[in-house]
Amino acid sequence: MAPKWRELADKLAERINAGEYRPGQPLPQIRELVEQGEGSKSTVLAAYKALEAEGLVTASRGHGTVVRERAPLKRLGIARYDKAKWRDGDEVAFIADRVASGRKYQRGDQTQTVSRVTALPEVAAAHGLPEGAEVYARARLVKEDGQPTHTLTSYYRPEHVEGTRLVDPTPGPAGRGGGFRVLYDAGYEPDEMKEELSARMPTAEEAKLLKLPPGEPVVELHRTTYTADGTVIEYAIGLHAASRFAWEYDFKLPDSARDKEDRG
Amino acid sequence: MAPKWRELADKLAERINAGEYRPGQPLPQIRELVEQGEGSKSTVLAAYKALEAEGLVTASRGHGTVVRERAPLKRLGIARYDKAKWRDGDEVAFIADRVASGRKYQRGDQTQTVSRVTALPEVAAAHGLPEGAEVYARARLVKEDGQPTHTLTSYYRPEHVEGTRLVDPTPGPAGRGGGFRVLYDAGYEPDEMKEELSARMPTAEEAKLLKLPPGEPVVELHRTTYTADGTVIEYAIGLHAASRFAWEYDFKLPDSARDKEDRG
DNA sequence: TAGTGGTCTAGACCACTTC
DNA sequence: AAGTGGTCTAGACCACTAA
Numbered sequence: 338m339a340p341k342w343r344e345l346a347d348k349l350a351e352r353i354n355a356g357e358y359r360p361g362q363p364l365p366q367i368r369e370l371v372e373q374g375e376g377s378k379s380t381v382l383a384a385y386k387a388l389e390a391e392g393l394v395t396a397s398r399g400h401g402t403v404v405r406e407r408a409p410l411k412r413l414g415i416a417r418y419d420k421a422k423w424r425d426g427d428e429v430a431f432i433a434d435r436v437a438s439g440r441k442y443q444r445g446d447q448t449q450t451v452s453r454v455t456a457l458p459e460v461a462a463a464h465g466l467p468e469g470a471e472v473y474a475r476a477r478l479v480k481e482d483g484q485p486t487h488t489l490t491s492y493y494r495p496e497h498v499e500g501t502r503l504v505d506p507t508p509g510p511a512g513r514g515g516g517f518r519v520l521y522d523a524g525y526e527p528d529e530m531k532e533e534l535s536a537r538m539p540t541a542e543e544a545k546l547l548k549l550p551p552g553e554p555v556v557e558l559h560r561t562t563y564t565a566d567g568t569v570i571e572y573a574i575g576l577h578a579a580s581r582f583a584w585e586y587d588f589k590l591p592d593s594a595r596d597k598e599d600r601g
Numbered sequence: 602m603a604p605k606w607r608e609l610a611d612k613l614a615e616r617i618n619a620g621e622y623r624p625g626q627p628l629p630q631i632r633e634l635v636e637q638g639e640g641s642k643s644t645v646l647a648a649y650k651a652l653e654a655e656g657l658v659t660a661s662r663g664h665g666t667v668v669r670e671r672a673p674l675k676r677l678g679i680a681r682y683d684k685a686k687w688r689d690g691d692e693v694a695f696i697a698d699r700v701a702s703g704r705k706y707q708r709g710d711q712t713q714t715v716s717r718v719t720a721l722p723e724v725a726a727a728h729g730l731p732e733g734a735e736v737y738a739r740a741r742l743v744k745e746d747g748q749p750t751h752t753l754t755s756y757y758r759p760e761h762v763e764g765t766r767l768v769d770p771t772p773g774p775a776g777r778g779g780g781f782r783v784l785y786d787a788g789y790e791p792d793e794m795k796e797e798l799s800a801r802m803p804t805a806e807e808a809k810l811l812k813l814p815p816g817e818p819v820v821e822l823h824r825t826t827y828t829a830d831g832t833v834i835e836y837a838i839g840l841h842a843a844s845r846f847a848w849e850y851d852f853k854l855p856d857s858a859r860d861k862e863d864r865g
Numbered sequence: 866t867a868g869t870g871g872t873c874t875a876g877a878c879c880a881c882t883t884c
Numbered sequence: 885a886a887g888t889g890g891t892c893t894a895g896a897c898c899a900c901t902a903a
Contacts, residue, residue, distance in 0.1 A: 342873090398879095398881040400881085400889080402889075419854070419855050420858065421775065421856060436812075449789050485875040496874060527854055528853065529851070529852070529854065530851070530853075535843065537656060541655065555800075588852065589794075590679070590683070590792055593680060644891080661901075662871065663870070
């Protein structure tokens with residue numbers, strides 16, 4: 338016998354999925370269900386909390402509990418790294434990206450801070466630096482229509498970026514072509530990448546920063562960028578609101594029995 | 602002013618991260634904190650629930666609330682699809698995979714059912730079939746040491762697999778070489794893939810199936826497998842317990858200004 | 866059987882939104 | 885000011901685990 342709040346939550350979830358309550362529409366008020374004999378206020382509230390934790394609804398005081406809109410997923414494919422965008426284009430890569438996907442860019446949609454910090458062990462390892470070495474950290478918080486969608490912090494070796502405009506702590510994208518253009522101009526052309534993805538629940542702090550509703554996981558992205566000769570020129574850590582993104586990768590199946598250039 | 606339960610949860614989370622409570626160790630009992638004046642039982646319980654939802658602890662009745670062990674992440678790189686494994690090898694690919702990663706395979710670690718079903722719209726679209734067409738669905742629930750880790754359901758076009766052992770509803774892997782070997786023997790050699798990833802909270806039903814603790818998201822994987830001439834031979838949907846997996850992709854940056862063979 | 870977390874109630878009061 | 889969800893209490897009782 339499942340608890341009373343679970344049964345109520347399941348019943349409501351079923352109705353949401355059946356379309357009886359549509360995205361944007363309110364669920365019955367808590368007091369209403371209490372009067373209908375669904376249980377005490379705490380019990381009904383527990384059911385509503387469960388639905389919230391499952392990402393189905395969002396509650397707000399004074400307003401009500403409404404069925405969550407499915408934010409359109411943004412698909413992230415490797416085409417977003419197209420060299421033509423940052424090498425030849427006049428627009429900053431991520432703005433071009435938005436133009437292509439029909440989204441608008443507003444001033445203030447990206448804030449960034451640049452600082453010289455002691456590398457985290459993970460960062461030092463990626464760059465092949467000893468523990469405790471210093472790196473430049475360029476942290477961005479990216480928003481869309483004022484809502485934060487993700488953070489992205491890039492770590493660079495000082496000798497790669499010292500004196501470039503990457504190190505200039507002006508808010509906004511790093512000028513024409515973005516960070517990749519700067520590295521390219523400095524003689525370090527991005528040519529290859531490794532992306533690692535994992536998902537988890539945010540810490541309370543992360544939830545606050547990204548204004549995540551309860552029940553929204555985050556995807557942590559660890560990205561290593563190499564030049565053609567294998568030099569690591571950027572290691573970046575991103576934190577994405579899970580409901581806003583999907584990742585897409587195309588690849589040929591490897592064949593270790595035949596491939597000559599087999600990279601571990 | 603954050604609510605009392607939030608403050609308590611933050612205090613405990615801080616201690617966990619500081620190592621005062623280590624993985625596997627119990628947190629103070631709820632009644633204990635009530636006596637210490639942290640609030641009423643419901644308030645303290647709310648704090649504990651929050652920690653659980655954040656994936657930090659697991660609670661069990663009669664036992665206590667303990668700090669969650671970090672299950673070792675399994676890294677999924679494209680090497681797991683190595684043709685040599687399923688084409689030439691004597692072992693089923695995923696078993697070879699476990700051998701390579703030092704994990705044991707136990708009989709019963711995979712259950713599968715095969716059935717002919719009406720294709721979901723998504724599946725039909727992937728295979729280029731009209732809505733309502735029939736496909737073979739091969740659903741697996743994969744466990745490790747008795748704990749479910751993920752599900753994977755593959756959909757095939759009937760004309761590709763009819764009469765092969767893929768359609769034989771015997772539990773366990775689809776014989777020597779697995780599903781890819783069967784397709785290969787039938788003249789459809791897997792050559793290219795597209796993988797799409799997204800994360801979300803599980804439904805109550807999925808949480809039950811995968812025995813997920815509260816606060817554990819899932820990663821949904823949509824995989825399309827093609828032959829060298831672009832024929833779709835498998836569309837698969839997987840649901841993975843997020844804390845057990847990380848995905849890893851290597852790729853060359855595209856260059857639309859120079860690439861001749863630019864696939865959309 | 867003792868001890869743990871979990872459910873549930875009834876009601877007071879708080880914080881925020883909307884009019 | 886009225887109405888919403890959220891917090892908090894005090895206490896009874898339930899369900900599961902371990903010795």
